[in-house]
Amino acid sequence: MTTVQTRSDTLKRFKNLEFILGVLLVGGITLAVVITHWLFPDSGTQVNLTQRLVPPMTEPGIWLGTDALGRDILGRAILGGEISLKVGVYSALGAVILGIVMGLISGYYGGFVDVFVMRFADVQLALPFILLAITFIAVIGGGLTNMIILLIVSQWVQYARLVRGSVLSLRDQEFILSARAIGVHDIRILFQHLLPNLIGPVIVLMTLNVANNILLESSLTFLGLGVDPTIPSWGGMLAEGRTYLQTAWWLSVFPGLAILLTVLGLNLLGDWLRDILDPTGRTSL
Amino acid sequence: MGKFLFYRLLQAVFVIIVVTLIVSFTIRLTGDPAVMLSQGSGSVTEADLEMIREALGLNQSFAAQYVQFIQGLVVGDMGRSFVGGAPVMDLISRALPATLWLAFASLAVSIVVSIPLGIKAATSRGTWVDQLIRIVSLVGLSFPNFWLAIMLVLLFSIVLGWLPPSGMSGIASFIMPAATMGIILTATNVRLVRTTMLDTLRSQYIMVARAKGLSNTVVLYKHALRNCAIPLITYFGLQFGGLLGGIVVVERVFNWPGLGSLAFDAVAARDYPVLQGVITVLAMMIIVINLLVDIAYGLVDPRVRKE
Numbered sequence: 001m002t003t004v005q006t007r008s009d010t011l012k013r014f015k016n017l018e019f020i021l022g023v024l025l026v027g028g029i030t031l032a033v034v035i036t037h038w039l040f041p042d043s044g045t046q047v048n049l050t051q052r053l054v055p056p057m058t059e060p061g062i063w064l065g066t067d068a069l070g071r072d073i074l075g076r077a078i079l080g081g082e083i084s085l086k087v088g089v090y091s092a093l094g095a096v097i098l099g100i101v102m103g104l105i106s107g108y109y110g111g112f113v114d115v116f117v118m119r120f121a122d123v124q125l126a127l128p129f130i131l132l133a134i135t136f137i138a139v140i141g142g143g144l145t146n147m148i149i150l151l152i153v154s155q156w157v158q159y160a161r162l163v164r165g166s167v168l169s170l171r172d173q174e175f176i177l178s179a180r181a182i183g184v185h186d187i188r189i190l191f192q193h194l195l196p197n198l199i200g201p202v203i204v205l206m207t208l209n210v211a212n213n214i215l216l217e218s219s220l221t222f223l224g225l226g227v228d229p230t231i232p233s234w235g236g237m238l239a240e241g242r243t244y245l246q247t248a249w250w251l252s253v254f255p256g257l258a259i260l261l262t263v264l265g266l267n268l269l270g271d272w273l274r275d276i277l278d279p280t281g282r283t284s285l
Numbered sequence: 286m287g288k289f290l291f292y293r294l295l296q297a298v299f300v301i302i303v304v305t306l307i308v309s310f311t312i313r314l315t316g317d318p319a320v321m322l323s324q325g326s327g328s329v330t331e332a333d334l335e336m337i338r339e340a341l342g343l344n345q346s347f348a349a350q351y352v353q354f355i356q357g358l359v360v361g362d363m364g365r366s367f368v369g370g371a372p373v374m375d376l377i378s379r380a381l382p383a384t385l386w387l388a389f390a391s392l393a394v395s396i397v398v399s400i401p402l403g404i405k406a407a408t409s410r411g412t413w414v415d416q417l418i419r420i421v422s423l424v425g426l427s428f429p430n431f432w433l434a435i436m437l438v439l440l441f442s443i444v445l446g447w448l449p450p451s452g453m454s455g456i457a458s459f460i461m462p463a464a465t466m467g468i469i470l471t472a473t474n475v476r477l478v479r480t481t482m483l484d485t486l487r488s489q490y491i492m493v494a495r496a497k498g499l500s501n502t503v504v505l506y507k508h509a510l511r512n513c514a515i516p517l518i519t520y521f522g523l524q525f526g527g528l529l530g531g532i533v534v535v536e537r538v539f540n541w542p543g544l545g546s547l548a549f550d551a552v553a554a555r556d557y558p559v560l561q562g563v564i565t566v567l568a569m570m571i572i573v574i575n576l577l578v579d580i581a582y583g584l585v586d587p588r589v590r591k592e
Contacts, residue, residue, distance in 0.1 A: 010411055014420075126568045222431050238432060259432060
């Protein structure tokens with residue numbers, strides 16, 4: 001008995017730690033971005049050619065050093081978070097909404113929509129996102145809006161499949177059958193009876209998806225296919241830093257660390273949420 | 286089994302057709318290669334451009350160009366590069382081994398590391414060992430692959446000077462690219478092994494095996510691991526697409542002469558046939574791997590074979 005108890009205690013303590021760390025990371029970074037945006041909007045864009053490539057902690061007020069144009073790395077890294085968070089959250093929201101609607105229709109009615117969703121999933125599986133992105137961005141151009149659209153198009157089907165699976169297992173259960181028997185409208189069955197019963201795993205998937213989208217956005221921007229290089233962004237800073245890797249390591253270390261900590265925070269929260277919202281582990285891939 | 290395989294084969298053909306359609310359609314919107322090619326060669330008239338287009342077959346309709354592409358694909362001919370005129374097939378077969386070697390090296394690293402770690406986490410479930418493995422794998426999952434690559438270069442090439450920073454020459458040049466993808470894959474796989482192992486360890490035949498007095502190692506690695514194989518093989522197969530996508534990015538950091546580098550150069554030069562070829566080949570590889578996974582089911586699990 002004693003071992004069982006200590007084990008579940010360790011688990012509980014770990015779960016709490018996971019939650020606290022996740023909230024601190026995600027909350028702290030979001031807060032830093034918002035405050036910097038309002039109070040010091042030009043902290044990372046001010047060019048100062050007398051202070052080029054200053055190493056971290058060597059001059060007062062320059063904590064993380066400066067880049068080749070004398071811009072403050074700390075300020076720039078915080079402002080860069082704005083782009084990443086925007087892309088991550090907006091694209092995940094768009095994909096969730098589209099995915100839920102398509103998944104509900106496909107699971108409940110079957111038919112054409114169902115065939116479309118499942119075949120779309122097959123195709124999506126065979127085309128790695130990065131390759132699709134290279135092709136499409138070469139056509140429609142980079143930029144914030146295009147990247148968000150691209151992420152939505154390539155990710156909605158994950159949600160659609162998840163929702164479809166849950167609908168298939170729920171739709172013949174008694175509470176749905178009785179709702180239909182007393183003549184509840186289909187729209188209401190879908191959104192009021194089915195949706196609340198399957199939303200848990202969707203929220204977990206969405207948290208992890210925001211993290212993944214931030215990774216994808218920074219890779220694309222790093223490759224020169226993402227947001228405009230004049231706007232501060234983590235991927236863009238890392239691309240600039242590569243030229244100076246031999247001489248100025250801080251250009252390459254800090255923006256990447258910012259990505260790592262943000263994504264880690266989101267993954268911690270997602271992991272914590274999974275135990276609460278998805279006890280059967282449908283999103284545990 | 287036969288009927289199932291036939292259906293999967295049909296599905297694969299359908300996916301290949303859709304993928305090539307999407308790719309060739311979008312690529313043709315990316316800009317006029319005739320203009321790109323004539324850049325820097327002084328004054329170019331519209332008549333010159335028209336001549337280039339005709340020479341490259343770009344004046345034909347999209348449908349005609351697509352049919353031509355598919356006809357070529359069937360006999361293994363994917364046209365010639367707009368830049369330099371080398372057959373696309375040659376360019377791809379030169380770059381493909383570099384990418385494949387990297388893919389298999391990363392996969393091997395991740396399987397060798399993640400299976401023992403995942404089993405360890407599952408058997409010590411709830412203890413601090415389990416939590417440590419879990420948190421380390423979460424951190425690994427959160428790394429941007431290209432940044433991990435840059436950090437490895439910074440540490441092992443610039444600070445320590447142990448490994449070559451880029452290119453493919455000898456065993457030493459493999460270590461960092463394979464480690465980059467291997468570390469990120471391992472982080473995912475440890476969690477998968479742990480979850481599937483936990484499910485398996487709950488089953489009755491494991492209890493029977495233990496009751497018979499078999500040693501722990503035999504129970505875990507022979508009885509349990511074999512039964513974990515099916516879900517694990519599926520996941521490893523599904524990962525292959527993501528792995529190739531990651532390699533394409535990491536190749537860029539290491540100047541690795543693989544398909545990723547080929548694709549990026551092709552985008553910059555509007556070299557349609559090469560880009561089309563690379564994406565088609567990558568998509569086909571992913572489709573074939575997933576077909577193989579379905580066949581492997583039957584080999585690993587006799588229950589599937591009988592159906």
